[in-house]
Amino acid sequence: MSACAQETSHLTHPSHAIENDPRVPVTVLTGFLGSGKTTLLNRILNEEHGKRIAVIENEYGEIGIDHELVVQSDEEIFEMNNGCICCTVRGDLIRILGRLMRRKHKFDHIIIETTGMADPAPVAQTFFMDEEMKDKLRLDAIITLVDSRHVLQHLDSDECKAQLAFADIVLLNKRDLVSEPELAQVEQQVRDMNKLATIRPTVQGELPLDELLGVGAFDLETRAAEMPEFLQEELPFEWAGLYDLEPGDYLLAFKPGPDPTIDLVLGGPGLQEKALFDAWKRESIVLYSSDALDLQSDSAINPGEILYRLPVDWEKGAETRLHIEHPGRYVLFTQHLPEEFEMALSRDGIAVAPAEAHEYASPHEHDETVGSVGVRLTGDLDPDRFEQWMINLLRNRGTDIFRTKGVLSLAGDAKRFVFQVVPMLFDGQAGREWQADDHRESQLVFIGRDLDRTELTEGLRACLA
Amino acid sequence: MPGLATMPGNAALTQRWSEVLHDALADLAWSSDGSSLFAGSADGSIARFDAGGESQANWQAHGAGVTRLAIKPGDDSILASAGEDGHVTLWRSHNGERQALLAEEGSWVELLAWTPDGRVLAAAASKTLSVWRGEESLGFWYDVQRRILAMDWAADSRRLATASNKGLYLWRLDEEGSDHGEPMQLLSFPGAPVSVAWEPRGRALAVGTQDGFLQVWRQAAGSKGPHAVGKASQLTMRGYPGKVTCLAWHPFTPLIATAGGPDMVLWKLQHTGKGAKGQRLRAHKKTVVRLAWSPDGQQLASGDRSGLLCLWSRAGELLHSQPMNNEISVLSWCPDCTALAVGDTGGQLKVFDNNAFDHSPHHQPEPGGAR
Numbered sequence: 001m002s003a004c005a006q007e008t009s010h011l012t013h014p015s016h017a018i019e020n021d022p023r024v025p026v027t028v029l030t031g032f033l034g035s036g037k038t039t040l041l042n043r044i045l046n047e048e049h050g051k052r053i054a055v056i057e058n059e060y061g062e063i064g065i066d067h068e069l070v071v072q073s074d075e076e077i078f079e080m081n082n083g084c085i086c087c088t089v090r091g092d093l094i095r096i097l098g099r100l101m102r103r104k105h106k107f108d109h110i111i112i113e114t115t116g117m118a119d120p121a122p123v124a125q126t127f128f129m130d131e132e133m134k135d136k137l138r139l140d141a142i143i144t145l146v147d148s149r150h151v152l153q154h155l156d157s158d159e160c161k162a163q164l165a166f167a168d169i170v171l172l173n174k175r176d177l178v179s180e181p182e183l184a185q186v187e188q189q190v191r192d193m194n195k196l197a198t199i200r201p202t203v204q205g206e207l208p209l210d211e212l213l214g215v216g217a218f219d220l221e222t223r224a225a226e227m228p229e230f231l232q233e234e235l236p237f238e239w240a241g242l243y244d245l246e247p248g249d250y251l252l253a254f255k256p257g258p259d260p261t262i263d264l265v266l267g268g269p270g271l272q273e274k275a276l277f278d279a280w281k282r283e284s285i286v287l288y289s290s291d292a293l294d295l296q297s298d299s300a301i302n303p304g305e306i307l308y309r310l311p312v313d314w315e316k317g318a319e320t321r322l323h324i325e326h327p328g329r330y331v332l333f334t335q336h337l338p339e340e341f342e343m344a345l346s347r348d349g350i351a352v353a354p355a356e357a358h359e360y361a362s363p364h365e366h367d368e369t370v371g372s373v374g375v376r377l378t379g380d381l382d383p384d385r386f387e388q389w390m391i392n393l394l395r396n397r398g399t400d401i402f403r404t405k406g407v408l409s410l411a412g413d414a415k416r417f418v419f420q421v422v423p424m425l426f427d428g429q430a431g432r433e434w435q436a437d438d439h440r441e442s443q444l445v446f447i448g449r450d451l452d453r454t455e456l457t458e459g460l461r462a463c464l465a
Numbered sequence: 466m467p468g469l470a471t472m473p474g475n476a477a478l479t480q481r482w483s484e485v486l487h488d489a490l491a492d493l494a495w496s497s498d499g500s501s502l503f504a505g506s507a508d509g510s511i512a513r514f515d516a517g518g519e520s521q522a523n524w525q526a527h528g529a530g531v532t533r534l535a536i537k538p539g540d541d542s543i544l545a546s547a548g549e550d551g552h553v554t555l556w557r558s559h560n561g562e563r564q565a566l567l568a569e570e571g572s573w574v575e576l577l578a579w580t581p582d583g584r585v586l587a588a589a590a591s592k593t594l595s596v597w598r599g600e601e602s603l604g605f606w607y608d609v610q611r612r613i614l615a616m617d618w619a620a621d622s623r624r625l626a627t628a629s630n631k632g633l634y635l636w637r638l639d640e641e642g643s644d645h646g647e648p649m650q651l652l653s654f655p656g657a658p659v660s661v662a663w664e665p666r667g668r669a670l671a672v673g674t675q676d677g678f679l680q681v682w683r684q685a686a687g688s689k690g691p692h693a694v695g696k697a698s699q700l701t702m703r704g705y706p707g708k709v710t711c712l713a714w715h716p717f718t719p720l721i722a723t724a725g726g727p728d729m730v731l732w733k734l735q736h737t738g739k740g741a742k743g744q745r746l747r748a749h750k751k752t753v754v755r756l757a758w759s760p761d762g763q764q765l766a767s768g769d770r771s772g773l774l775c776l777w778s779r780a781g782e783l784l785h786s787q788p789m790n791n792e793i794s795v796l797s798w799c800p801d802c803t804a805l806a807v808g809d810t811g812g813q814l815k816v817f818d819n820n821a822f823d824h825s826p827h828h829q830p831e832p833g834g835a836r
Contacts, residue, residue: 072572076612078630078657080676089675091614091630091657099549099573102794102810103507103530104488130675131707131726131752135770 023138024101025109027213028123030163031145032116032154036173040145040205041113049209051108056096058115071096075114077122080129087424088122089129101136109213110137117159120166121402121423127218128425141168141217144197145205148178148186155189161370164190165402165447167197168217175201194447195372196405220418220429236288237263237333240281241354242271243345245330249300250322250347256314257341262334263292264308266301269328277331282439284333285376289457295320303330312341329355370402373451375460378441380411382465389463390426398424400451406444407431411465477764477776477785478817481804482518486510490808493797494534496541496558502797502806503544503558504814505531511546511561516804518816524561527552532575538583545586547574553588555600565600576613580622585638587625589613594627594636603638615660619667626651626670628658633672652682662712664719669734673709677725678702681734681741700741702732713756713765715779722746722765724753729767731781748775748783757796759805764821766805768793774807776821784821789813 031037041055055070073092080087093112100107114123120142127139144167146154151172154160164170170190175183187199200207245268254262265287267280283305292309295301300321301308312318322345324330334343337359345352386408394401404421419428434440446456488508495502501521502514509527511534514520527548536558537543544558551570556563568574570590577588586597592612595605611629618625625636633651656674663670669683679702705725713722719734731744751771758765764784765777772789774796791811798805805817 076630078675079655081655081678091612091675094675095575095614099530099532099575102489102491102792104791104810104812135752 021138021219023136024107025140025214026097026112026127026137027109027140028112028114028120028142029145030114030116030118030120030142030167031173032147032160032163034150035116035145035147036205037113037145040171040173041111043205044111044209044212047209051213052105054100054107054110055113056093056110057113058118071100073112075118077119087125087129089126090122093123093126094130094133097137098132101132109140111213116163120162121399124166124422125425128422128427139218140213141215142166143169143171143212145171145173146186146190148172148174148183148201151186152189161193161449162402164193164197165370165449167194169212169215170194170197170199171205171207172199172201173205174203176203193370193372194403195374195445196403196447218420220420220427220431235281235360236285237265237335238337238360239334240284240358240360241332241334241338242277242356243330243332243352243354244328245269245322245324245352246327246347247324248347250324250345250352251319252301252322253317253319253344253346254310254312255317255342257312257317257336259312259336260314261309261311262318262336262341263288264301264310264335265306265333266303266308266322266330267305267333268303268330269326271329271331279439280331281333282376282378282441286378288333288335289375289454289461317341370447370449371451372445372447373453373456374443374445375453375457376441376443377457377460377464378439380409380440380465381442381460381463383410383413385463385465386410386460389459390421393459394421394424394426397448401446401448403447404444406442408442408444409434409440477819477821478774478787478805479820481816481818482514483813483815484514484518484520486512486812486814488530488812489791489810490794490812490814491531492534493795493806493808493814494536494544495797495799495806496536497538497800498541499799499801499804501541501558502799502816503534503536504806504808505534505546506812507531509548509550511544511556513558513561514814514816522559522561524556526554526556526561532573533577535577535579535586537586538579538581540583545577545579547577547588547590549573551590553577553586553595567597567600567602568595568605576616578616578618580618580638581620582622584622587616587618589616589627596625596638614658615672617661617663619663620665621667624663624667626661626663628661628672630657631655633658633661633670654680659708660710660712662714662721664714664721665716669719671712671714671721671723673712673723673725675708677705677707677709679705679709679712679723679725679732681721681732683734700734702730702741702743704728705730707752711753711756711767713758715758716760716762718762720779722756722758722767724749724756724767726752727769729753729756731765744781746777746781746783748786749773755793755796757798757805759798759802759819759822760800761802761822763802764819766796766798766807768796768807772809776805778821789815 056073076091077088078091127133144163265284270276287307292307295308295310300323302323310318406419408417410417415433416431418431486506488506491507492505504512507530511526513522526546527550529549531548533547535545544556547553553568555565572591574588574590579586588595593607596603613627615628623638627634632653635649635651658672659675660673671681673679681700683698705728707726709725711724721732723730727749729746732741734741749769751769753769755768767775770792772791774787776785789809791809794810795808802822808814
């Protein structure tokens with residue numbers, strides 16, 4: 001790829017599991033003053049773990065500077081001018097890490113502490129852009145520590161959003177100082193911003209060290225196994241109901257709700273089969289990102305691969321019919337939760353209840369601020385078109401996209417293609433092989449500022465082979 | 466290729482002696498007569514070896530790693546060292562007795578250099594540049610904006626070039642030896658310099674950058690005096706696959722050996738305004754980390770991250786190659802060109818006899834050479 005969107009480590013490090021990786025892992029620990037970083041660092045340094053750990057702390061750190069392995073740094077940003085002005089690295093880290101790595105007794109782990117005000121992008125890019133850093137070190141994880149009491153107040157600041165959006169692990173520290181509902185609220189807000197992060201409530205950063213160090217969050221091979229599930233909770237519909245229906249017409253009624261329309265998909269029959277339900281769910285995701293068919297007042301909903309849009313009058317609500325020709329189990333996907341519209345299905349005045357129902361977390365709408373957007377697409381992508389799309393996306397939106405991870409189904413490729421993006425830099429490699437009964441599809445999650453779901457979905461769709 | 470090295474009677478380099486230190490070799494310095502070799506290590510110690518490899522002295526010079534050693538030109542009895550403990554120290558080179566502690570900085574002192582005439586010593590730690598004449602401080606300059614990333618004295622012992630993010634600066638010692646206070650900004654450019662080197666006669670300045678560029682500024686033809694550099698012609702060489710960390714000017718001819726990533730290129734500068742011709746020297750597969758011309762300009766030594774040591778002729782022919790055990794951290798030619806000292810990050814120090822050295826008089830330093 002171009003200078004802006006360089007393919008990186010797979011060229012020099014063809015598929016390695018992290019155990020066999022000779023490179024020294026680096027953890028970036030970030031968080032605002034008072035979030036408990038110093039306590040956590042001191043614990044890591046003093047705990048009996050037998051590891052030789054070096055800490056690079058920012059100028060205003062408070063940990064004992066008499067500790068022989070602590071080096072002070074400050075934020076020195078180098079712009080890289082090889083084609084892309086927006087690529088930056090941290091000159092101070094390159095200098096310090098370079099010297100630390102030219103010793104006889106290597107460190108087992110390096111921790112870089114940065115302040116909540118530091119831009120995390122150049123830190124992450126350093127490990128992909130600088131040849132020496134790439135060769136000797138691997139970025140293990142970005143850990144963001146927040147004070148559970150104050151994080152919601154800080155969420156307005158760009159710095160705080162960036163810190164959370166970049167994180168692989170978010171520690172909601174000082175959880176003992178907030179109530180359970182407050183904690184749940186904080187967790188939800190963080191989750192909305194960063195769907196990929198592991199979120200852990202902690203007291204004084206108390207967490208087993210192996211959950212903090214050596215987690216391999218940037219290791220594509222390790223992460224590949226987890227990828228297929230990472231989008232599960234982000235769906236364009238909020239509810240699915242499974243109904244056992246007989247031939248004939250059913251009345252589907254809605255009371256006025258929060259939206260002037262509701263989008264619906266009816267699939268079936270044969271939904272007793274779990275595999276068929278999963279297939280309809282995937283199909284429905286695709287349908288929900290395509291154009292909807294406006295339902296006329298006299299027309300009915302037929303089972304099939306159609307997304308219907310039903311206008312819901314703000315006084316009278318709406319009514320429509322489900323037209324069923326074959327008996328069996330059907331699935332109805334609804335854009336909103338049924339209770340928001342007091343949805344009711346009946347036949348001849350007798351209410352019909354679902355045999356089974358699934359609720360899904362509400363999808364994150366286009367957001368003016370930092371958030372996550374997940375995109376999933378059935379079928380194979382054309383590699384050239386995808387590459388071009390990604391290059392353009394990084395060129396035009398690069399500074400707004402903090403992190404991206406994805407698993408792709410590329411035309412003609414027997415293996416999954418796994419990739420991630422740290423700002424401006426594309427890093428990808430072959431993943432597990434597709435099996436005969438696998439559903440070939442691509443999944444991507446973007447974390448960033450002002451992301452437009454429609455634009456991203458359509459962009460990816462245009463890459464279909 | 467290692468086989469080449471061990472062929473008896475044929476090899477360009479043969480090992481004279483070797484030693485393993487406790488930690489990585491950080492820097493090496495020869496006395497001017499080649500009778501002593503000083504080795505600074507990442508454990509903070511300095512050792513003095515005689516020409517045969519016998520340890521003559523060993524002292525704990527710094528509380529953390531040694532970063533630089535510099536024997537005072539014209540006075541082999543004084544050795545300057547800089548360390549990660551922030552100290553700049555002058556030592557009696559014979560026995561390691563401390564003569565003066567010049568500075569105690571709060572951060573690593575990573576740059577240290579005597580003027581070629583040996584009168585003035587400069588050291589840089591982070592954003593502070595300090596200058597001494599003997600033990601007398603000529604001042605220090607701190608600029609919150611400018612971390613000093615590289616520096617080099619010109620042959621006239623007057624001009625010091627320092628490189629900082631987005632700019633090159635020129636400092637000038639005045640007649641009394643003190644400084645004018647503020648540097649002249651030579652030029653600003655968008656990149657981040659990682660290396661800087663004056664052409665031996667002080668007429669051109671080369672800079673390597675983080676993003677893989679080599680830039681060379683040359684005084685315009687016919688222009689004279691140190692300030693004329695401002696009107697220099699500029700050459701930009703690009704295409705290095707990594708940051709350009711190694712710059713080595715040939716001692717007598719307008720030839721510069723450079724390396725960025727595994728690419729090693731010898732540039733021969735044409736007459737002003739005519740650009741430069743590049744010659745790729747191919748032997749290294751890993752990033753080249755050190756380059757050094759022999760003082761007579763007849764051979765070029767190069768060392769890479771995998772530990773491969775190569776010796777090249779001035780024309781760019783590979784004369785010899787052999788592996789060290791670890792990444793090469795320092796190369797240092799004995800001033801009389803008869804030996805090359807090589808240190809690696811595993812603490813191994815080897816001194817090789819230079820069999821390619823021609824002892825006949827016509828190959829002694831070229832007429833009109835260094836001056």
